[in-house]
Amino acid sequence: MINFVRCNKNEAMTPLINLNIVYNKQSEQVVIVPLTMAMLTQADALSASQRAFLQSKAEKKELFHYSFFDGAQALLIGLVDETKSHNRVLELFRQLGSEMHKRCEDLGFEQVLVDAAPLDSQCLLAFAEGYLLAGYSFDKYKSAGRPVVKVKQMNIISNFARQEELEKLRMICTAVFGCRDLVNEPLSHLNAENLGDLFMEEGKQAGLKVEVFNKARIAALKMGGLLSVNRGSEDEPSFSVMEWKPENAVNKKPLVLIGKGIVFDTGGISLKPSANMEEMKGDMAGGALVFSVMKLLAKLNLPLHVVGLVPATDNRPGKNAMVPGDVITIYGGKTVEVINTDAEGRLIIADALSYASHYNPFLIIDFATLTGSAQMALGKYAMAGMQKEAGKWLDMIRHFGFATHERLVEFPLWDEMAKGLDSEVADMKNLGGKFGGMMTAGLFLAKFTEKPFIHFDIAPVAFSDSAEAYTPKGGTGFGVRLMIRFLEALVEEFAEIK
């Protein structure tokens, strides 16, 4: 529980250079005192050695955050170079927030008072965001139950942040947690049918219109990508359609969001190696993201018409599984020669992309944990973005990517790279050449729509093999914070046009 407490102590201090968080063991109080570089030398809270250490770091321009903990005193110091961008400062505050979460839990504080009177609201909200996001754990299958959260209440003294902003932040963080939960859920507890049921139940509760197609309906629609990937499975596929269409929507044509919903990817007959294969329970992270964003859209009651599509199945070898060489027909009639059954994501997204044209969207965006090559290229630092006639929208998303620290790097979709997809027996193969796999995957998808289109390969960022600051090991919930900022900006954009 976090609250803002109003107070009118100080004037805003800009630019903010240093942040010093001191806790007092007796009063269980955490105080955020912005310090100037000059003040660092006199800060009472610092010992001589700490002061010397920080000064040497500052001189070498090694500017980040440091924490000292000597039992009697805990100290978090954030040093930000004034020349660094505002986005960098915001990220530092998120990291400080997560650091404080860890410290307060370690110390077993029940009530915390944060004195942040002079901090501007953006910095303070970033701090609160880092604090809240760090409070996630996926422990529902631990027989001992959830570890007890020690900090029951945190009050923040602020001159500038408003309670409504904090309420919204809380909703966004809840959506991030929901997304992480879905990604972390194993196949044993979440198959494609379960996923559709969950979307139906929770989506309706949130106020979305939800329809979930079962296998018979998917077959009747001739969604050959989804049906073929599903052939090795005992479980039925699902195709979820969610819609948010408020009466006051500012856009005439909708935005369509598509999320890859592979609830587990073994690779199928082109079986993956077993090392780290458990991470493939997160191969529906795109679907989880789309659902989380749709739900949040409804919760925040944004006046924007958006449709979410999530094709879902597991991909595994089985008696009747799709094999390399098979020719399949995607929804709408295009044929694909399957060279590798592990390149399954593009097959089910192709169905959804073709299906999306029924909505006559102004823009289609898909999110998919699509290729290892995007991961190879970007580490865990950014998603790969590709676009066709949607440069303006991608630029906007890139901007908010920096603001939220959910960043993207654009890769091109150049025609000549699509040659590798040519097939002698069908309209195309499902595999390009050996190199630049994230781009051939993007080019494959681009063949299935004439609309402005953005493809996000979130394989680098959706699932993390280690915890870092406010991002846990496992499902990261990447993209929720970014997308909601983009959708809010779209409302402004369309309202201006109107």
Ligand code: BES
């Ligand atoms: N789900 C994987 C991609 C992936 C890899 C996601 C690592 C997250 C982490 C996807 O279905 C896949 O297997 N892609 C293949 C494509 C290849 C066969 C062209 C890949 O990237 O190896």
Ligand code: ZN
């Ligand atoms: Zn695969």
Ligand code: ZN
């Ligand atoms: Zn996959």
